Amino acid sequence: MKKSMISLVAAAASLSLVAGCAPRTRELPPEPPSSSTPGDLGNQDSTIGGTAVPGSRADFLQSVPSDRVLFGFDSYSIDAEARAILDAQAQWLNRNPNVRVTIEGHADERGTREYNLALGDRRANAARDYLQSRGIAANRMQTISWGKERPAVEGSNESAWAQNRRAVTVVPE
Amino acid sequence: MKMLSSLKPLLAGVALLLVVAPAAAQQQAADRPVEEDEPIRVGEGVTTAIPIAIPYMPTPRPADTAAGNTQNLGRQVAEIVATDLRNSGLFTPIGPPGLPAVSFPQVTAPDFGAFSPTGANNLVQGFVQANPDGTLTVGCYLYDVTLRSELTRQGYVVQPPEWRRAAHRCADTIYSRLTGEGGYFDTRIVYVSETGPARRRIKRLAIMDYDGANHRFLTNGQWTVLTPRFAPNQQTITFMTYQDERPRVMVYELDSGRTRPLVQQPHMTFAPRYSPDSRYIIFSMAVNGNTDIYRIPVSGGSPQRLTNSPGVDTGGSYSPDGSRIVFESDRSGSQQLYVMNADGSDQRRISFGGGGYATPVWSPRGDLIAFTRTGSFQIGVMSPGGSGERILTRGGFAEGPTWAPNGRAVMFTRGASSGQLWYVDVASGTTRRVPTPLGGSDPAWSPLRD
Numbered sequence: 001m002k003k004s005m006i007s008l009v010a011a012a013a014s015l016s017l018v019a020g021c022a023p024r025t026r027e028l029p030p031e032p033p034s035s036s037t038p039g040d041l042g043n044q045d046s047t048i049g050g051t052a053v054p055g056s057r058a059d060f061l062q063s064v065p066s067d068r069v070l071f072g073f074d075s076y077s078i079d080a081e082a083r084a085i086l087d088a089q090a091q092w093l094n095r096n097p098n099v100r101v102t103i104e105g106h107a108d109e110r111g112t113r114e115y116n117l118a119l120g121d122r123r124a125n126a127a128r129d130y131l132q133s134r135g136i137a138a139n140r141m142q143t144i145s146w147g148k149e150r151p152a153v154e155g156s157n158e159s160a161w162a163q164n165r166r167a168v169t170v171v172p173e
Numbered sequence: 174m175k176m177l178s179s180l181k182p183l184l185a186g187v188a189l190l191l192v193v194a195p196a197a198a199q200q201q202a203a204d205r206p207v208e209e210d211e212p213i214r215v216g217e218g219v220t221t222a223i224p225i226a227i228p229y230m231p232t233p234r235p236a237d238t239a240a241g242n243t244q245n246l247g248r249q250v251a252e253i254v255a256t257d258l259r260n261s262g263l264f265t266p267i268g269p270p271g272l273p274a275v276s277f278p279q280v281t282a283p284d285f286g287a288f289s290p291t292g293a294n295n296l297v298q299g300f301v302q303a304n305p306d307g308t309l310t311v312g313c314y315l316y317d318v319t320l321r322s323e324l325t326r327q328g329y330v331v332q333p334p335e336w337r338r339a340a341h342r343c344a345d346t347i348y349s350r351l352t353g354e355g356g357y358f359d360t361r362i363v364y365v366s367e368t369g370p371a372r373r374r375i376k377r378l379a380i381m382d383y384d385g386a387n388h389r390f391l392t393n394g395q396w397t398v399l400t401p402r403f404a405p406n407q408q409t410i411t412f413m414t415y416q417d418e419r420p421r422v423m424v425y426e427l428d429s430g431r432t433r434p435l436v437q438q439p440h441m442t443f444a445p446r447y448s449p450d451s452r453y454i455i456f457s458m459a460v461n462g463n464t465d466i467y468r469i470p471v472s473g474g475s476p477q478r479l480t481n482s483p484g485v486d487t488g489g490s491y492s493p494d495g496s497r498i499v500f501e502s503d504r505s506g507s508q509q510l511y512v513m514n515a516d517g518s519d520q521r522r523i524s525f526g527g528g529g530y531a532t533p534v535w536s537p538r539g540d541l542i543a544f545t546r547t548g549s550f551q552i553g554v555m556s557p558g559g560s561g562e563r564i565l566t567r568g569g570f571a572e573g574p575t576w577a578p579n580g581r582a583v584m585f586t587r588g589a590s591s592g593q594l595w596y597v598d599v600a601s602g603t604t605r606r607v608p609t610p611l612g613g614s615d616p617a618w619s620p621l622r623d
Binding site for chain 1: 370371372373374376397399400418420441443444457459461462464485487488501503508531532545547572573614615
């Protein structure tokens with residue numbers, strides 16, 4: 001009893017430390033960060049007009065029809081539309097051989113949390129495998145699954161779900 | 174009063190908690206009215222709620238303590254006991270308001286005649302006393318009104334900030350004595366607190382009493398965290414984090430305070446769950462688009478692969494004797510439940526319904542497996558052999574069951590974009606919302622506290 005209670009307290013304190021937060025005087029959490037939640041928002045194009053630097057994220061977004069491919073419900077197969085998008089991405093990546101990308105896999109909300117993590121992983125890997133088949137070296141691509149944790153569009157309707165079932169190719173800024 | 178010796182350890186622990194969690198405001202959550210569903214009758218196991226009178230508890234001498242005046246505490250303890258018992262669905266508490274006042278001498282010599290007209294079968298009396306060393310003693314007595322006899326008594330010595338635990342233990346004692354089952358009120362919930370828009374949801378680990386009181390955050394929300402689970406021995410918590418954008422399972426050691434990755438692997442690891450002896454964790458690992466279940470000692474080592482189907486095998490949960498594991502797999506084309514031996518052998522499908530099944534969790538009693546029915550997103554239970562399926566929840570968007578330590582109640586997440594925590598008593602079907610300061614998801618019920 002004593003042992004476990006003490007350890008819980010210590011653990012609570014240490015988790016805060018691990019997470020880099022100062023002791024809190026109030027129990028309300030901080031406001032969500034206003035920008036740059038890292039790694040989970042796909043590409044954000046900050047270039048306004050002008051010519052993008054070759055190999056940059058802006059260049060990528062200007063050069064391909066889309067940075068993302070969409071999937072059917074509970075599916076991770078790459079359809080014709082997705083192939084066309086990934087073909088264009090592969091061409092750009094072949095033109096910019098030093099760029100490494102992260103492919104994010106996402107699911108809509110109509111799946112359990114853990115299954116959707118696996119489904120997002122399948123989607124990210126399906127997109128990666130296709131790009132690899134188009135000549136992109138595997139070591140230039142890493143994958144991450146966000147499951148249903150980071151929808152692109154909020155809402156519980158067919159349109160939102162369709163846009164959230166996606167694999168996004170993210171080029172570093 | 175017996176039990177005083179066994180409660181000595183409580184003192185030390187409580188004193189420490191005082192340092193970390195003094196905020197009286199944390200208890201506001203529990204004081205909010207709970208929302209209530211219309212009870213769902215689930216068929217077998219339905220019992221008639223037991224009428225039980227719970228008058229306010231007196232104090233031998235009103236005294237101010239760190240938790241308030243003992244007179245006021247006596248009222249609150251009685252209210253918590255009544256709320257615990259009512260929320261189980263197995264009792265119909267009468268009072269505390271409206272019942273005859275109980276004097277301190279009457280606590281051990283009840284005026285049974287005064288409570289006969291209430292129709293109560295049973296009577297709970299008690300007291301709260303301030304001790305010279307700053308502790309509180311809470312006495313808890315259960316009587317049979319008809320037989321005019323004492324059924325059980327317990328006494329708890331606690332530091333003032335832990336006074337609610339004494340009330341929950343009193344309720345556990347009564348629940349246990351009258352139902353023959355273990356209680357579940359002196360327990361905690363570790364869960365994921367949620368806030369902000371879905372696209373940028375802030376998710377933080379949080380811990381609280383089962384009724385929402387004594388709420389504390391354990392992480393600051395910098396990284397998304399998912400699916401925390403208590404070790405049965407309460408020495409570690411395992412959870413999944415996106416820390417450093419590497420989604421993986423972590424183990425949070427309560428003794429040392431360290432947080433460390435469970436597995437040194439470049440692949441995503443998730444869906445962790447402890448073995449009943451707390452020595453192992455089974456988890457899922459996604460390797461090149463294929464997810465399987467693995468087992469690893471909590472202390473570290475190399476993972477042992479338990480499944481090897483080309484589909485998604487995840488959501489593993491041990492039987493209480495540790496000999497078997499229930500898990501979900503889409504190897505048949507839809508998500509279904511399977512049971513295998515703990516070494517991965519003899520994998521057998523146990524669910525066959527349309528729409529799919531996910532997140533199976535084996536009851537601590539061993540008699541039922543709770544699951545999420547996908548498609549409709551409801552919580553249900555079935556036997557480990559797959560028979561006797563019944564749905565416990567109404568409406569949709571329910572997901573991720575966790576069992577109370579006595580195997581009689583299931584807590585779960587409800588809500589698609591904004592989660593809430595609810596629990597349902599499996600026997601009575603009574604459903605309650607657990608108050609949380611923000612949104613909540615992925616609850617995990619602790620064992621009964623020592």
